[in-house]
Amino acid sequence: MTVQPGSSPADAYEIRRFRAAPATAPDFGVTEQWIRAVNYGFYEKAIGEEYLAKIAQAYLDDDRELTGAYETLASGSPAFGHERPVATFGTLRKTLNVGHGQLVQAHLVTAVTVRTDHRRRGLLRRLMGEDLARAKADGVAIAALTASEASIYRRFGFGVATRERRITVTTGPQFRLAVPTSGRVIAAEPSAMLDLAPKIFARAHRATPGSVDRQERYRLRAAGQWDHETGGTDAALRVAVHLDDDGTADGYAAYSFRGWDHEPATVSIRDLVAATPEAYLGLWDYLGSLDLIRSVEWDEAPVEDPLAWALVDPRAIRLGVDTDMLWLRILDVEAALGARHLAHDGELVLRVEDPLGFTTGTYRLAVSAGRSHIERLADDDTTPGDLALDIAELSSVYVGGVSPVTLAEAGRIRAGRSGGSARLVTDASLTLARMFAVERPAHCSTHF
Numbered sequence: 001m002t003v004q005p006g007s008s009p010a011d012a013y014e015i016r017r018f019r020a021a022p023a024t025a026p027d028f029g030v031t032e033q034w035i036r037a038v039n040y041g042f043y044e045k046a047i048g049e050e051y052l053a054k055i056a057q058a059y060l061d062d063d064r065e066l067t068g069a070y071e072t073l074a075s076g077s078p079a080f081g082h083e084r085p086v087a088t089f090g091t092l093r094k095t096l097n098v099g100h101g102q103l104v105q106a107h108l109v110t111a112v113t114v115r116t117d118h119r120r121r122g123l124l125r126r127l128m129g130e131d132l133a134r135a136k137a138d139g140v141a142i143a144a145l146t147a148s149e150a151s152i153y154r155r156f157g158f159g160v161a162t163r164e165r166r167i168t169v170t171t172g173p174q175f176r177l178a179v180p181t182s183g184r185v186i187a188a189e190p191s192a193m194l195d196l197a198p199k200i201f202a203r204a205h206r207a208t209p210g211s212v213d214r215q216e217r218y219r220l221r222a223a224g225q226w227d228h229e230t231g232g233t234d235a236a237l238r239v240a241v242h243l244d245d246d247g248t249a250d251g252y253a254a255y256s257f258r259g260w261d262h263e264p265a266t267v268s269i270r271d272l273v274a275a276t277p278e279a280y281l282g283l284w285d286y287l288g289s290l291d292l293i294r295s296v297e298w299d300e301a302p303v304e305d306p307l308a309w310a311l312v313d314p315r316a317i318r319l320g321v322d323t324d325m326l327w328l329r330i331l332d333v334e335a336a337l338g339a340r341h342l343a344h345d346g347e348l349v350l351r352v353e354d355p356l357g358f359t360t361g362t363y364r365l366a367v368s369a370g371r372s373h374i375e376r377l378a379d380d381d382t383t384p385g386d387l388a389l390d391i392a393e394l395s396s397v398y399v400g401g402v403s404p405v406t407l408a409e410a411g412r413i414r415a416g417r418s419g420g421s422a423r424l425v426t427d428a429s430l431t432l433a434r435m436f437a438v439e440r441p442a443h444c445s446t447h448f
């Protein structure tokens, strides 16, 4: 049978789900072909045996589930053979900080590719629909991803929950903090990060709403043992560690020099993790005073950046593009909202629409004396709604990364009953914003 472009007969693809095998296992070929398909899908260079083995081991450490769509024998003789999936879809479970120090298990979706000669036949839709249904059946209340393009995932109920920003900081004489820093910063051997990076990150994770726990790859990268191109040693990496007044490591910056051909002399931050505001400013004070360096660039700065307010000359920091970072997708409204602290007393009735049907319904949120009760109303319940919104919007506001008032002004949050005035929508959105307020600006520094 031949598969026509634009069509996807049910028997054209077989969906297989499995865990990675280590490179020493007899069935490693299945894992290898899956990894090669991901690399192909993201236009990466073909990689060697050692790098493959390392990726497989990291997948094992993270307990990733690998899903592949394989052409069935009925579809003739495919390019790269029947063992190479034409679509890949990876998942792993990590905690998400939902505010006020609460960590909730999230279902992370990653490595989504559909090979060009099989695109737009509904493979992504099928894999996503089946996968989210399985995660919900497992009792996971929220899914998450970071997106290659912002136009793909809203149709599956995902909304942007945090953003990040590219910054360039002029160093040298123009760089000066208006406030004294505490503790001290030391240069460290990158290998020290094997032990330190997860410990420091764990503290930062607990302190930051919107943070997602990290994959093994981050630890190896901070330790200079995972060069993106080769998977081998990252010879350019430098590491600085912030120690608090008691000498405990509470922040690190991993960075590299762009080379003498680059004007002005520039250092790029690969990763910067601070468990405290003091560590954050201390690390910046260090980076801002590197001899011979005139500029520090960072692609993953928080949008609400204390550095911008701590500088004597605020124009020493140039704010570049600000892009969507973490996308969230609530799978179970009662469980997701029940898992987080709602910070403001009040009562609201929300009408939620869900393009995949998982959460469509009407919910009452009641918060009294700091205790919250979330209840899904019966389908024939006629309680008037305060707000109507899609699950993507409820997911966007979930960790406090955007105000519901802003989404109401964007027309994404609407009146929950016919004839509801704009004033009522603003008031109810403000109540929702207060309920969902978090203790610090939401930020996610984990790409997956």
Ligand SMILES: CC(=O)SCCNC(=O)CCNC(=O)[C@H](O)C(C)(C)COP(=O)(O)OP(=O)(O)OC[C@H]1O[C@@H](n2cnc3c(N)ncnc32)[C@H](O)[C@@H]1OP(=O)(O)O
Pocket: 041, 042, 109, 110, 111, 112, 113, 114, 115, 118, 119, 120, 121, 122, 123, 124, 125, 126, 145, 146, 147, 148, 149, 151, 152, 155
């Ligand atoms: C979480 C991550 O891993 S992000 C990485 C995503 N992967 C990439 O960017 C790699 C390159 N791109 C691809 O591999 C593929 O084009 C994919 C995975 C984005 C899409 O796969 P496909 O199988 O072609 O998608 P599918 O046919 O199921 O389309 C589902 C819907 O998404 C839409 N869609 C698919 N890709 C895109 C896109 N890039 N931009 C906008 N809409 C898109 C389709 O039009 C379709 O819409 P509809 O059903 O609402 O009418």
